[in-house]
Amino acid sequence: MAAKPVRILLGVTGGVAAFKAAELARRLMEHGAQVQVVMTESATRFITPATFQALTGEPVYTDAWDTRIDNLMPHIELSRAADLILVAPATADFMAKLAHGLADDLLSTLCLAREIPLLVAPAMNRQMWENPATRRNAAILAGDGIELLGPTAGLQACGETGLGRMIEPPEIVEATLAFLAPKWLAGKRVLVTAGPTYEPIDPVRGITNRSSGKMGFEIARAARRAGASVDLVAGPVALATPWGVQRHDVRTAIEMNDAVMARVAGADVFIAVAAVADWRIANVSGQKIKKTPDGAPPALEFALNPDILAGVAALADPPYCVGFAAESEALEEHGQKKRISKGVPLLAANIGHQTFGLDENELLLIDEKGTTRLERASKAELAARLIEEIARRLPDASR
Ligand code: C5P
Numbered sequence: 001m002a003a004k005p006v007r008i009l010l011g012v013t014g015g016v017a018a019f020k021a022a023e024l025a026r027r028l029m030e031h032g033a034q035v036q037v038v039m040t041e042s043a044t045r046f047i048t049p050a051t052f053q054a055l056t057g058e059p060v061y062t063d064a065w066d067t068r069i070d071n072l073m074p075h076i077e078l079s080r081a082a083d084l085i086l087v088a089p090a091t092a093d094f095m096a097k098l099a100h101g102l103a104d105d106l107l108s109t110l111c112l113a114r115e116i117p118l119l120v121a122p123a124m125n126r127q128m129w130e131n132p133a134t135r136r137n138a139a140i141l142a143g144d145g146i147e148l149l150g151p152t153a154g155l156q157a158c159g160e161t162g163l164g165r166m167i168e169p170p171e172i173v174e175a176t177l178a179f180l181a182p183k184w185l186a187g188k189r190v191l192v193t194a195g196p197t198y199e200p201i202d203p204v205r206g207i208t209n210r211s212s213g214k215m216g217f218e219i220a221r222a223a224r225r226a227g228a229s230v231d232l233v234a235g236p237v238a239l240a241t242p243w244g245v246q247r248h249d250v251r252t253a254i255e256m257n258d259a260v261m262a263r264v265a266g267a268d269v270f271i272a273v274a275a276v277a278d279w280r281i282a283n284v285s286g287q288k289i290k291k292t293p294d295g296a297p298p299a300l301e302f303a304l305n306p307d308i309l310a311g312v313a314a315l316a317d318p319p320y321c322v323g324f325a326a327e328s329e330a331l332e333e334h335g336q337k338k339r340i341s342k343g344v345p346l347l348a349a350n351i352g353h354q355t356f357g358l359d360e361n362e363l364l365l366i367d368e369k370g371t372t373r374l375e376r377a378s379k380a381e382l383a384a385r386l387i388e389e390i391a392r393r394l395p396d397a398s399r
Helices: 016-030 049-056 074-080 092-100 106-112 126-130 132-143 169-180 214-225 253-263 308-313 331-342 379-393
Strands: 007-012 034-039 084-090 118-122 152-155 161-165 189-194 229-234 246-249 269-272 279-281 302-304 320-325 346-350 360-367 370-378
Touching (some): 007 016, 016 049, 016 084, 034 049, 074 106, 084 106, 084 169, 092 106, 092 118, 092 132, 214 229, 214 269, 229 253, 253 308, 269 308, 320 331, 331 346, 346 379
Parallel strands (some): 007 034
Antiparallel strands (some): 346 360, 360 370
8 A cells, every 4th residue: 555544434334244344444454544434324233333433543423413523514524534435335225325316314425525436345135236226226336437346146144145245355455455556557468477386296295395475476466456457377375366366276387387378378467476396207106106115215207397487488479577586696697697598578586585485575676777676565565566667667658
């Protein structure tokens, strides 16, 4: 998130999913946002204003006649003080009000009086969502430039299963952050590799490495936030798929290479973050290798894996290729050599020996002009800065 905290006016309307808005408020704050909650009267039947006040440290407003605001115009004052309104959950009734410009309580009034973006996360029973009236209202909201986040399908509080369930708070946070992020890569297609590869020795053993996949996943997330459509080819990692990203799970370097080559046509950017095994076992055993009575170790033979990055860079019409490097010394010199040998315009070298699994990192970007240092920061923040640096270097960059 930007250095200046984003001020989010969180509107909570009266659906059972209102209890999830407490987690949502908390998570938005964890991402650096300032959260001001406004509730409808019926929302207060599901969850109390005191809960939100305790979580956000801000007074909660429900009443258009609240005398805590000097000029008695909370609808104007509150939306002036915010960068964005997020209504979660948004009931069918509230969507109908938004669609028709009704303003009969504080939240609907300040939505009508706003000059800032409005995002809504619908939550309702399946029949209510499918009702033609709600369908019409959803179309009106979309046409009015209101961003609809969800709903999704799943088990509902009424016991039925279907479309109408509010998307989960982490997804709402992600969608909100994506909405706010500068659109450096609008309309671009980005392909990312991440994580380790796993090269089998036999059905139960294999060779892998300690790459956690965190940096690659953050880069995929940041590219998506920046407006790109993103394919993420991931080796075996225990990480959640970033919101809005197409993930393709692979195990071996050969599978990773195949998955990349199948998707590279039409990609604008390729970012190779994966720690790909240089070698695979050539004589993989179909059965578990048994210990022999004399204790002699098995003889493993190795074969060279394809260099995915160099392979993509050598294509006839390659995307803008970005490589990663983990050098332990003479970073710039070795990095520059690696960049040229791989045939890529940009290389990101990890500063420091060991970044595997850590949440922070520091990068030295190396291109034909020289180096740019991205100071130590969380991998999420570094990923956002890297995406901006990449976007500035694209052939059609106007910036
Ligand atoms: O040659 P080295 O492994 O140091 O290069 C690292 C860079 O090359 C990373 O961007 C990595 O994702 C990529 N790479 C690859 N395929 C390989 C080996 C490395 O794409 N077989």
